[in-house]
Amino acid sequence: MVRDEFAFRGRENSPPAANVPLSFTPPPMSKIPDGPEGASIRHGMAIFENTGTEAKPFVGNQLACRSCHLDAGRKADSAPMWAAWVSYPQYRAKNKKMNTMEDRLNGCFSYSMNAQGSPSGGPPPKGDPIYADLEAYFHWLASNAPTGAKLKGAGFLKLKLPQAGYDRDRGRAVYAQHCASCHGDDGQGRTDINGRQVFPPLWGPRSYNWGAGMAQLNNAAGFIKANMPLGAGNTLTDQQAWDAAAWIDSQERPKDPRQKGTVAENVVAFHSGEKTFYGKTVDGHLLGSGTEAPVQASRR
CATH class of the missing domain: 1.10.760.10 (Cytochrome c-like domain)
Structure with a gap:
């Protein structure tokens, strides 16, 4: 119910010009709430920052989520998680189906974390609490972000191929x-x-x-x-x-x-x-x- 209300507010506040990227700043870490919600958010951030320790059975390399998503997933043009959160569910050509955020995270473990080389031999199973805590963290990072809108700094920078190509x-x-x-x-x-x-x-x-x-x-x-x-x-x-x-x-x-x-x-x-x-x-x-x-x- 909380997520549904949040999504509704986001759609209601989305700008009419959907192709104009909006600026967004995630809340400071000092605003993480207390109680069970805050505990889940903090654990999600810990998994994000120290994936090989907090999710050790499912990590087959020496990377962490923060290796590609800088500043604990906050930095623009580094595929920030506040922008990812408000973009799902979405269809992905990579697996040719509608993906939830849990599906997307499953893929991150499979590929970026090379879960095939992990102690478990694969990503966390669907429904694992690891996903819930990561999602709690992303949901909090995206506090008050408009759902479905284009946000400045989302994803990685789209860099045009130079005339000289690449070498x-x-x-x-x-x-x-x-x-x-x-x-x-x-x-x-x-x-x-x-x-x-x-x-x-x-x-x-x-x-x-x-x-x-x-x-x-x-x-x-x-x-x-x-x-x-x-x-x-x-x-x-x-x-x-x-x-x-x-x-x-x-x-x-x-x-x-x-x-x-x-x-x-x-x-x-x-x-x-x-x-x-x-x-x-x-x-x-x-x-x-x-x-x-x-x-x-x-x-x-």
């Missing part, structure tokens, strides 16, 4: 200059002296798999342009962002969990029309074959 060799130089200091020359991220992941791995067995949205160059380029280097977003040129994305996303990573046959068959089934290196042969290696062997993350 992984140019991207290697961009990565070395602007990215390696945090993510390591080998792309395996950085850990602190206690072994805790400080900066996430960008490829290899500890990163997102080939089914993740970030494995698509347009998503990675938009994220890089708006947010990287960390704290200095929008300092790289569009060309540098696309080229860095090409270098990062032309490295091997865990298999797409949807793959049942060959990589070529999976390209046709799930990756047609995407800007991706999946299914391409790079340096004599067929990308999409997967990498599962654990590697030691770099340390600072």
Whole structure:
């Protein structure tokens, strides 16, 4: 009933010009309420920030939700969760059905968190309390946001492909200059002296798999342009962002969990029309074959 009333208020307050993005600011953390509702919201935020600890059975890499959704899911142009919450349910071409927020989170665990490599071998089952607490957090972040309206900063930045296209060799130089200091020359991220992941791995067995949205160059380029280097977003040129994305996303990573046959068959089934290196042969290696062997993350 609370959600229905919230949605009704949102529709009532939606602007008549639906194509004009609206500005929105999520509430400060100090406004999280007390009681059971607040406890659920805080636990949802803890899962979001420390996914590998709070949802350990379902995480098969060294990423957390916050790795791609910065500032605890609050930052614009980093697929903020306040914008995602008011966009669901929605139809997704990725799985060709109407998706609830729980469906979307299930997919995040499957692909971005590489749940196939987790202790459980898959994402949290439908109805797991993990989903309820994450949804409580997102619902609170979206307090008073208009349902169904376009919000400024929703999703990742849509970055036009430059005239020169994208090039992984140019991207290697961009990565070395602007990215390696945090993510390591080998792309395996950085850990602190206690072994805790400080900066996430960008490829290899500890990163997102080939089914993740970030494995698509347009998503990675938009994220890089708006947010990287960390704290200095929008300092790289569009060309540098696309080229860095090409270098990062032309490295091997865990298999797409949807793959049942060959990589070529999976390209046709799930990756047609995407800007991706999946299914391409790079340096004599067929990308999409997967990498599962654990590697030691770099340390600072």
